[in-house]
Amino acid sequence: MIKVLFFARLQEELGKDNMELDTAGWTIDELKNWLEAEYNLDGVTQTMTAVNEEFTDGSHILASGDTVAFIPPVSGG
Amino acid sequence: MINHRYSRQIMFQGIGEHGQRLLSEKHVVIVGAGALGSAASETLVRAGVGRITIIDRDYVEHSNLNRQQLYTEKDADMTLPKAQAAKNRLTAINTEVTVEAVIGEADVALLENVLPADLIIDALDNFDTRMLINDFSQRYNIPWIYGACVSSYGLTFTVIPGQSPCLHCLMEDIPLDGETCDTVGIIGPAVQMVSSHQTTEALKILTGQQESLRKTLLSFDIWENETSSIQVEKLKKEDCLSCGEQATYPFLEYANRTKAEVLCGRNAVQVRPASRQFLSLPDLKNRYHQEIQQENDFLLVLDLEDKRFVIFRDGRTIIHGENDKTKARTLYQKYIGG
Numbered sequence: 290m291i292k293v294l295f296f297a298r299l300q301e302e303l304g305k306d307n308m309e310l311d312t313a314g315w316t317i318d319e320l321k322n323w324l325e326a327e328y329n330l331d332g333v334t335q336t337m338t339a340v341n342e343e344f345t346d347g348s349h350i351l352a353s354g355d356t357v358a359f360i361p362p363v364s365g366g
Numbered sequence: 367m368i369n370h371r372y373s374r375q376i377m378f379q380g381i382g383e384h385g386q387r388l389l390s391e392k393h394v395v396i397v398g399a400g401a402l403g404s405a406a407s408e409t410l411v412r413a414g415v416g417r418i419t420i421i422d423r424d425y426v427e428h429s430n431l432n433r434q435q436l437y438t439e440k441d442a443d444m445t446l447p448k449a450q451a452a453k454n455r456l457t458a459i460n461t462e463v464t465v466e467a468v469i470g471e472a473d474v475a476l477l478e479n480v481l482p483a484d485l486i487i488d489a490l491d492n493f494d495t496r497m498l499i500n501d502f503s504q505r506y507n508i509p510w511i512y513g514a515c516v517s518s519y520g521l522t523f524t525v526i527p528g529q530s531p532c533l534h535c536l537m538e539d540i541p542l543d544g545e546t547c548d549t550v551g552i553i554g555p556a557v558q559m560v561s562s563h564q565t566t567e568a569l570k571i572l573t574g575q576q577e578s579l580r581k582t583l584l585s586f587d588i589w590e591n592e593t594s595s596i597q598v599e600k601l602k603k604e605d606c607l608s609c610g611e612q613a614t615y616p617f618l619e620y621a622n623r624t625k626a627e628v629l630c631g632r633n634a635v636q637v638r639p640a641s642r643q644f645l646s647l648p649d650l651k652n653r654y655h656q657e658i659q660q661e662n663d664f665l666l667v668l669d670l671e672d673k674r675f676v677i678f679r680d681g682r683t684i685i686h687g688e689n690d691k692t693k694a695r696t697l698y699q700k701y702i703g704g
Contacts, residue, residue, distance in 0.1 A: 294594075296587055297519040298550060306590050337536060337583075343597040344536065344583070358594050360585050362537055365516040365552060366402040366491045 291351050293320075294358040302330055313355075318347035320357070336361045371462075372414050385573035386414060392484045392572045393417040397472045397499055399448040400424070401552070402513050403489030404436040405561035407465075410568060411456045417464040418456065419480045422449040423471045423636070424684075425665065425676065433554040445676070447664045469664055470680055471495075471638060474618050477502050485571055486510040487564055494627075500525065500533040501608050501615040509571050513560045517550050518589030520560040523598070524567045524579055527609065531601045534608035534617075536583065556588050626691040626698075629684065635694035639681040644703035647679055654701070670701055677702065 293308045300306045312320055317338050324330050336359040338345055351357065370376075376386050394415050396403050399422035407420050426434075426441040426448055434448075441451040453467035470476055472495050486508055490496050496512065503510040504527050512533055513522045525532050563584055570578045582595040602609075607616050626637045647666050651658065659674070660667040668675040674686040675697075683702060688694045 294592065296585065296592070297516060300587075300590070301517075301550070306587075306592065339594060339596040342594055344601050346538075358585070358596075360521065360583075360594075360596070361519075362493070363514045363516045363519065363521060364491055364493050364496065366398055366400055366489050366514050 290353060291320075292356045293324075294356065296359065297361045297363055299330060299333060299336070299359055299361060303328060313351055313353040315351050316347060317345060317349045317351070317357070320351065321347070321359075332361070333359060371460075375413060380575070380578070381569070381573060385569075385575075388573045389414050389569070390416045393419070393482065394485045394487060394568065394572070395477070395480055395483045396420045396487045396489055397477075397495070398422060398489030398491065399436075399452045400430065400489060400491060401433040401435075401554075401557040402515070402561055402564070403448075403487075404434045404452065405557055406487050406489055406513075406565050406568070407452060407456055408436060408459065409561065409565040411460045411463045411465065413565075413569065414460070415463060415572065417466070419466040419468060419483070420449050420452050420456075421468040421470065421472045421476065421480070422447065422452070423469070423678075423682065424448050426451050433552060433557050435554075444662055445660050445665065445667060446662065447678070450664055469678060471682060472498070474498065474502065481506065483508055485568055487568060488512050488514075490514075497533065497608075497617040501617040503527060504532060504609045504613060505615050505618065511564045511567050513564045515556045515560045516552055518553055518556050519585075519587045520556050521583065521585050522560050522563045522567075523583040524571075524581075526571075526576065526579070529576075530581065531598050531603070532606060532609040535601050535603045535606045536598060553589075559586060559588050626695045628689060628691060632686070633689055634684050634686045635688050635691055636682065636684050637694050637698040639698075639703065644681040647677065650677060650702065668701075671697065673697065675701065 290309045291312050295303055295306055321334050325333050339358045340355050372386050375381050376383055392415055396407050399420050425445050426437045428442045436452050436455040447469045449467035449469045453465045456465045507527045509526050511524050583598050584595050586593040604610050607614050628635050654668050657668045657670055659669050666677045673688055676684040685694045
């Protein structure tokens with residue numbers, strides 16, 4: 290399983306802060322696109338992504354046990 | 367010694383007499399005097415940094431007071447520019463620190479004017495200017511500390527030119543409009559948390575202790591009890607246009623900057639004059655004396671066509687009650703010039 294963490298607006302849109310998904314073998318971009326379509330998650334494709342607390346790009350392939358965090362680049366100050 | 371203003375932080379092993387002396391010789395530029403700018407400037411002024419320049423384009427409103435710690439109801443009643451109100455308060459806190467207030471838009475010319483600087487602290491509310499700061503920091507080899515927060519969530523990252531990745535490396539696609547406090551709200555502790563990280567990193571940089579820097583991008587949600595400290599070293603890109611070997615500093619180009627800008631969530635547009643052809647505040651006062659709602663040494667508030675015009679001395683105007691950039695520019699040209 291893959292654990293996915295959501296912050297800020299994504300969390301509000303989903304109504305929860307994490308999810309367990311069976312998406313080992315997917316790329317980050319595939320996961321983002323699927324989340325956007327499945328949950329109508331506006332802007333998930335514009336977030337930064339960390340896997341196991343390390344920044345990754347969209348081509349990274351997920352493995353079982355990974356923790357993915359989508360980090361929205363907020364601008365308020 | 368015991369009663370000396372800085373005795374408690376000199377006692378702290380990370381600073382000491384030497385660190386305190388270094389702080390007193392440094393100049394920090396704080397871009398933005400909202401919540402993060404208030405918090406960072408107060409901490410650094412109390413800590414005895416030699417000189418602080420605080421830049422802001424806006425004025426104090428009552429909706430700022432839940433988190434923008436430098437300001438009072440009186441500042442909001444008087445429609446004081448934030449940079450000026452900040453200077454008043456910071457000078458009252460510590461007269462040993464030179465505090466300069468700059469009321470205006472942080473563009474390249476204005477930033478060049480406040481150099482030399484040892485550090486830039488990002489206390490902005492938009493990516494447009496933040497990316498400009500990123501390129502400016504690379505161009506002039508000045509460290510800067512990204513910080514942003516909305517709701518109970520915050521992010522911060524320290525950029526050291528030549529060492530760390532820059533913000534452009536981390537964000538290939540620059541968000542058009544990151545979430546802002548005006549759209550999803552914010553609580554004060556989220557601000558304090560980001561600012562605590564920013565100012566701690568600042569103290570390390572200013573006292574020459576770069577080996578102690580965090581080196582990760584920190585993200586937290588103080589309400590949901592989540593914190594991530596994310597490794598980013600691998601993201602430094604040799605071909606980055608902002609910090610790579612062939613950097614062109616794309617965000618320093620004036621063409622990338624808009625001249626009329628919707629202020630997100632505020633039902634307002636800011637218009638900046640394209641040329642020097644605009645009426646001065648005294649001229650505007652004469653011409654529209656019946657429409658004056660408020661005035662002070664720094665700005666004039668007019669009520670025209672049921673819209674509230676807040677006009678600064680540099681001609682920059684925030685038009686409330688208008689969300690359309692084209693209409694705002696037309697209103698500007700009709701009444702003020704440019």
